Amino acid sequence: SQKIEQNSEALNIQEGKTATLTCNYTNYSPAYLQWYRQDPGRGPVFLLLIRENEKEKRKERLKVTFDTTLKQSLFHITASQPADSATYLCALDRGNTGKLIFGQGTTLQVKP
Amino acid sequence: DAGVTQSPTHLIKTRGQQVTLRCSPKSGHDTVSWYQQALGQGPQFIFQYYEEEERQRGNFPDRFSGHQYPNYSSELNVNALLLGDSALYLCASSYDRGFYGYTFGSGTRLTVV
Numbered sequence: 160s161q162k163i164e165q166n167s168e169a170l171n172i173q174e175g176k177t178a179t180l181t182c183n184y185t186n187y188s189p190a191y192l193q194w195y196r197q198d199p200g201r202g203p204v205f206l207l208l209i210r211e212n213e214k215e216k217r218k219e220r221l222k223v224t225f226d227t228t229l230k231q232s233l234f235h236i237t238a239s240q241p242a243d244s245a246t247y248l249c250a251l252d253r254g255n256t257g258k259l260i261f262g263q264g265t266t267l268q269v270k271p
Numbered sequence: 272d273a274g275v276t277q278s279p280t281h282l283i284k285t286r287g288q289q290v291t292l293r294c295s296p297k298s299g300h301d302t303v304s305w306y307q308q309a310l311g312q313g314p315q316f317i318f319q320y321y322e323e324e325e326r327q328r329g330n331f332p333d334r335f336s337g338h339q340y341p342n343y344s345s346e347l348n349v350n351a352l353l354l355g356d357s358a359l360y361l362c363a364s365s366y367d368r369g370f371y372g373y374t375f376g377s378g379t380r381l382t383v384v
Contacts, residue, residue, distance in 0.1 A: 163313075191370070193369075193372060193373075195375075200377075200380075201377050201378075202275070202361050202363075202375030202376050202377045202378050203314070203361070203363075203373075203375045204375070205372035205373060205374065205375075208370075208371065208372050248313050248314075250313075252369065255370070256327055257302065257304065257319055257321075257326070257327060257365070257367075257369050258304075258316050258319065258327045258329065259304070259306075259314075259316060259369065259373070260316065261306075261313030261314050261315070262313050263311070263312055263313045264312075264313050
């Protein structure tokens, strides 16, 4: 069956370090992949979208890579801050359908 | 610029009852999707509406139905509520099929007792 896996354990890092979150998928050939941030009790907030023909995309302190051979996306936050603490979700759209399949999310805790 | 607005924010219902949740999309967006999110899990796709038609549907029973109005606002209806329907229900709007990302509302927390 189709599956999207993110680090199930929380990621704890020190302020100023780079946080790296992983999203692995199986049985998909996604048209694009999206990353969202979700704070407790709130809806997800869109961060970045990367298409299947793109290897890397950046936005300020955020960087996303997309390796369709490894079936993996990496999400990096450089110079992390306590305000970056949240749950981060990756989501795939397999065939430009608009139907997003989400991973379970990884909780990031940045300590001062 | 108002984002996605959902109402109500919280709701408590009894098993067997029916519920209607409402969503106003972000200005300029024509597509509305609904998701169910259980605690500690990622959102699960319920269905998507575009031009007042259901365009995509996830693995949810027929008890879950929806509607989109000409002004792009949308409703999610759930009949014969079960305890397992307790979750955060999220509405997401986009232009076309979300090729530029989705804007989510803060959700409706539904508790079935």
